[in-house]
Amino acid sequence: MGAMDDFLLTGNGQAVALRTVPRVEFQGFRRAVVTAVAAGARLAALPVRPLPVQPLPKRAMAPGSDLEILAVLALPDCARLGLLAAVLPERWPALTPDCPAAHWFEREIAEQWGVEPDGHPWLKPIRFAPPYRGRSAGLAPPSIGRTDFFTMAGIESHEVAVGPVHAGIIEPGHFRFLCHGETVHHLEISLGYQHRGIERAMLGGPSPRGIHYMETLAGDTTIGHATAYSRAVEALAGLTAPARAEGLRAIAAELERLANHIGDLGALAGDVGFLPTLNYCGRIRGDVLNLTAQLCGSRFGRGLVRPGGVFWDAEGERVDQLLGSLETVRRDVTGAVTLMLDAPSVLARLEGTGRLSAETARRIGLVGVAARACGLERDVRFEYPYGIYHLAQLPVNTWPGGDCFARAQVRWLEIQASLDFIGEGLADLPAGPCHREVPELAAETLAVSLVEGWRGEICHVVGTDSAGRFAFYKVVDPSFHNWFGLALAMRGQEISDFPLCNKSFNLSYCGHDL
Amino acid sequence: MLKIFQERCRQKYRTMAYPDGPAPELPDRFAGKPVLEGPCRPDCDACRNVCPTGAIAIAPESSAGLELDIGRCLFCRSCEKACPEGIIRFSREHRLAAASREALVIGTGPRGPASARHALATRLFSRSLKLRQVCAGGCNACEADSNVLGTPVWDMGRFGIQFVASPRHADGLLITGPVTANMRLALEKTYAAVPEPKIVIAVGACAISGGPYAGHPEQGDGAASLVPVDLFIPGCPPHPLTILDGLLRFLGIVREDR
Ligand code: SF4
Ligand code: SF4
Numbered sequence: 001m002g003a004m005d006d007f008l009l010t011g012n013g014q015a016v017a018l019r020t021v022p023r024v025e026f027q028g029f030r031r032a033v034v035t036a037v038a039a040g041a042r043l044a045a046l047p048v049r050p051l052p053v054q055p056l057p058k059r060a061m062a063p064g065s066d067l068e069i070l071a072v073l074a075l076p077d078c079a080r081l082g083l084l085a086a087v088l089p090e091r092w093p094a095l096t097p098d099c100p101a102a103h104w105f106e107r108e109i110a111e112q113w114g115v116e117p118d119g120h121p122w123l124k125p126i127r128f129a130p131p132y133r134g135r136s137a138g139l140a141p142p143s144i145g146r147t148d149f150f151t152m153a154g155i156e157s158h159e160v161a162v163g164p165v166h167a168g169i170i171e172p173g174h175f176r177f178l179c180h181g182e183t184v185h186h187l188e189i190s191l192g193y194q195h196r197g198i199e200r201a202m203l204g205g206p207s208p209r210g211i212h213y214m215e216t217l218a219g220d221t222t223i224g225h226a227t228a229y230s231r232a233v234e235a236l237a238g239l240t241a242p243a244r245a246e247g248l249r250a251i252a253a254e255l256e257r258l259a260n261h262i263g264d265l266g267a268l269a270g271d272v273g274f275l276p277t278l279n280y281c282g283r284i285r286g287d288v289l290n291l292t293a294q295l296c297g298s299r300f301g302r303g304l305v306r307p308g309g310v311f312w313d314a315e316g317e318r319v320d321q322l323l324g325s326l327e328t329v330r331r332d333v334t335g336a337v338t339l340m341l342d343a344p345s346v347l348a349r350l351e352g353t354g355r356l357s358a359e360t361a362r363r364i365g366l367v368g369v370a371a372r373a374c375g376l377e378r379d380v381r382f383e384y385p386y387g388i389y390h391l392a393q394l395p396v397n398t399w400p401g402g403d404c405f406a407r408a409q410v411r412w413l414e415i416q417a418s419l420d421f422i423g424e425g426l427a428d429l430p431a432g433p434c435h436r437e438v439p440e441l442a443a444e445t446l447a448v449s450l451v452e453g454w455r456g457e458i459c460h461v462v463g464t465d466s467a468g469r470f471a472f473y474k475v476v477d478p479s480f481h482n483w484f485g486l487a488l489a490m491r492g493q494e495i496s497d498f499p500l501c502n503k504s505f506n507l508s509y510c511g512h513d514l
Numbered sequence: 515m516l517k518i519f520q521e522r523c524r525q526k527y528r529t530m531a532y533p534d535g536p537a538p539e540l541p542d543r544f545a546g547k548p549v550l551e552g553p554c555r556p557d558c559d560a561c562r563n564v565c566p567t568g569a570i571a572i573a574p575e576s577s578a579g580l581e582l583d584i585g586r587c588l589f590c591r592s593c594e595k596a597c598p599e600g601i602i603r604f605s606r607e608h609r610l611a612a613a614s615r616e617a618l619v620i621g622t623g624p625r626g627p628a629s630a631r632h633a634l635a636t637r638l639f640s641r642s643l644k645l646r647q648v649c650a651g652g653c654n655a656c657e658a659d660s661n662v663l664g665t666p667v668w669d670m671g672r673f674g675i676q677f678v679a680s681p682r683h684a685d686g687l688l689i690t691g692p693v694t695a696n697m698r699l700a701l702e703k704t705y706a707a708v709p710e711p712k713i714v715i716a717v718g719a720c721a722i723s724g725g726p727y728a729g730h731p732e733q734g735d736g737a738a739s740l741v742p743v744d745l746f747i748p749g750c751p752p753h754p755l756t757i758l759d760g761l762l763r764f765l766g767i768v769r770e771d772r
Contacts (some may be wrong), residue, residue: 128696129732144696164700167679169647169661171654172697193696194651197732209566212588212726219653219751276518280525282665286754290541297543300655302750303590311591312543335521342517510653 004041004075006032007082010448012384015235018444018463021070021083029086033071034098041082042378043365044450044459045072046105047474048088048113050133052465065089067113072448072461076383081448088113094120101365104480111142124148127192127513132200145174149188152178157185160495164193171509177495184498187490189483194513202473206233206307206441215302218477218511220260223252224453225475225511226305228460231386232449233307236441236464243430245309246387251425252292252301252310254418257454259288261411261418262333264506268408269340271500272349280336287329291322309435319426326426330419337412350405354489354501357402366485368456368478369414370505372398373406380452392428394421402489407504441468453478455508477511529669533768537755540606544753545589547607550580550622554601561593561602567719567728570602573621584610585618585722588750611747611760615738618722618746629763629770632744635713636766639685642674643765645715646684646708650701651691651733656718656751660688663754670758673767681705686713686744692720692733693740705741715745715764717757722746 006024010016024032037043048069065087073082088109094117095102106117107126114131117123128142145164152159157180164172172193178186198213214229215222227249234241241249266281289299296304296312304310314322340346356366361374371378379396381389397413399406443466451458456478465471486505490498530538540546554572561580562570569586570593573579580601582593593602609627612618617628635643649657663670664677678684681704693701705714716737719725724735737743747760762768 144699164697165648165704169649169657169677171649171652171657172700193694193700194649194691195694195696195732196651196692196727197730201727201730207566208564208592209726212566212590216653216655216726216750219655220658222655276522279666280521282662283525283528283667286662286665286667293541293544295543297541297545298589299659299753300751302588302655303545332525335524339517339521508654510651 004036004082007036007073007084009078009080009082011080012380012386012450013231013235013447015238015442015445015447016083018446021085021446023085023087026086026089026092029069029071029084030093030095032084033073033095036073036082037099037101040077041073041075043071043099043101043105044074044081044457045448045461045474045476046070046102046109047072047461047472048109049463049472067115069109070461072459074384074450079384081384083446088115091116091118093118096120100363104484125192127195129192129195129197144192145190147190149176149190150178150186152180152185154180156181173509177498179495182494182496184490184493184495187487189487191483191509191512194510196510196514198514199473199475202470205470205473211306217475217514218479218508219300221256221453221455221458221477221508221511223249223256223301223305224451224458226301227253228449228451228458230305230307231451232447232460232462233438233441235447235449236445236462237438238442239308239436239438241309241387242433242436243388244313244432245434247425247429248295248310248314248434249305250388250392251422252295252304253451254422254425255288255292256301258415258418258422259285259292260454261415262288264503265337265340265408265411267503267506268350268404268500269346271503272346274340274343274346277336277340280332284329284332284336287325287332291325291329294318294322306435308438309433311435313434314426314429319429323423323426326419326423333415337415341408341412347405349500350408351403353404353497354493354504355401355403356485356489360488361402361485364484364488365481367481368453369407369410370482370485371456372396373410374402375400378457380450380457384450386451388425392421392425404500404504443468455479455506456482475514477508479507479512482507483512528667529672530667533762537608540608540753540755544606545591545604547605547610548582548584548587548620549603549605550582550601550620551603552599552601552622553579555599558598560596560598564592564596566590566592566726567723579622581619581621583619583723584748585615585746586719586725586728587748588719588726608753608756609759610749610752610756611745611763613745613764615722615743615746618748626771630745630760631766631770632713632764634711635744635764638711639713640765640767643686643761644676644678644684645686645688646681646704647677647688647690648701648704649690650697650721650737651694651727652718652720656690656720659751659754660690660717660757663758668754668758670761673762673765675761681707682709684708686715687741688715688717689721689737690717692724692727692736694733698734698740701740713744714741715747716743717747718752719748719750722748725750
């Protein structure tokens, strides 16, 4: 325990009064976080919030001390979340050199608040958005994609720059490969093109648009983010959604996982030129989206999850239809995927490509499919169960190796697990209502809501002001943790392996850019 | 090899009969074109209070009749649920696309689908339309349901419609997303790289009006803020059938029955 003594322990989807979060001076904060992470804790979020304006002039303060930094640590050993806060100085000794998982977070903080971590090895914008506070801090106004990219000098070394507009139908982002011949020495990923200002717009809520921001924050993860949001709101309102609603949310979440994993396996097949599986999976993915549309009318689950429960119930006849269609999906997808994973030509391309070690994955704080494909048992459904996952547990599917094959294999294992889960969940839906009215939110309260989206851990950290309105709203999409993993997986690869590696991670641009 | 053939037989031929045959049936809960019936109660603003995007307004020249702008609508049904008189109802009509922005504003009473036909596109591109897709802040749902038209079920290649990798190979752009400030320049350049004559298609509430992000300083309220738009396809996201229908009527491949 020791390392965790400084932290307030709380649970997934639990509300705590903001004033009960322990506050220490920054050096102590830094030491506690670094020690805890070295001892096996994981940095789930590192939000910063402006401290409420004091009515009376405060004691002489160091500049920048109107900001507070909050560490949200996931402690898998005790299935708890640890919270610790400190006043954030204008400049602070960066955590990153001692805790690499903090490096993207510290870049975000510097960009959003115009403050500076000293000794950060790689300080540049992640979204190219203007800071929340109008301070210059010597930073030029951001201009998308303009930054100090790493360079490499030498004969035959060259750079390949791709994007923001790519060849296929995908979201925009900029990739810069530092190559020597065909070999990639480093890949620098520069995002921000999708920035729509979601976190800023959430402040002062809940508002009628809130749920729509959540449903479209990463539109392929509508159920994931809408559920994380709804559970956070419910925690702040002191409400538990009805069991039937939690059952339907989980079914929709597993359908979302199913559709995306099937689409990804098809796309991987396409990238290695194995067309039968590409074509079958493209269609089967659509069949699964249509199952979600049976539930709520929308192929992406729009309009289903709402704070307080779900908007649509599933009556007996609908359940029977879904169960029938599910069996067809199971048959089709088994045929399509077995074909691919039995083909030596496919395996030869997947195996050993884009490898990440378990140690690297742990150090950079990888989550979700990518982490499980490095053999790490990281799955919110299992570690910090919520809703119906308390009762209906899913196995954590891992695979060693950390390569493209492992990421494909984990998806295939999860497809089978989700199919079973949905079947059992539909047959076994708890009775009762599927929605409750949401009362006012508690004032000066904090809630952390974790959900296992199909890419990995989704974390929402939400706090209210004295009137029960959102005073801060922090979203951490799994892609936020994992983009750097893709960059590392590309080291030493041939540049032609990039499409395959990229697909094997399939990260969200808009989920990152917010 | 044998296994591949076996599996091929088992997975069957799946391309839909539409448009020669019937359109695929949409789920009972699908929210298509809204229907507005009858005058509102005076002073009632239940629907306007819940609408996240301000898509509903009182029609200027009618006594308390409503107007609903499906170019802003997210099809969330909040208004349908909130209306005490049952005046707003969502039908399963999937034909939502229109060639003009004004035609997306729906008034009281029944009306056929708005015209999506485009004279130039019909003349030049009805046998071959190559599109470059640009995501300018889209959430990946509009993108996914455009992309799906290339899969064997929808197979828009049947009509000579195809997404291509370079704007230089394209006859036009299919734009999704509200046009974020950070994508403005890239979209401008991509548009400039498409040879004339060119067309632009805006898919989804974001690309038409900014959608859920309308009014945010981080974006531009849609594609028309930057380039002239020739076809608007509403939805959040539009169903693939809505997109395909829009493309086919735009090109005159499917006749407009009004
Ligand atoms: S369905 Fe459309 S018009 Fe109705 S509330 Fe939702 S966004 Fe507004
Ligand atoms: S219109 Fe809706 S579905 Fe389409 S990109 Fe915008 S938010 Fe996503």
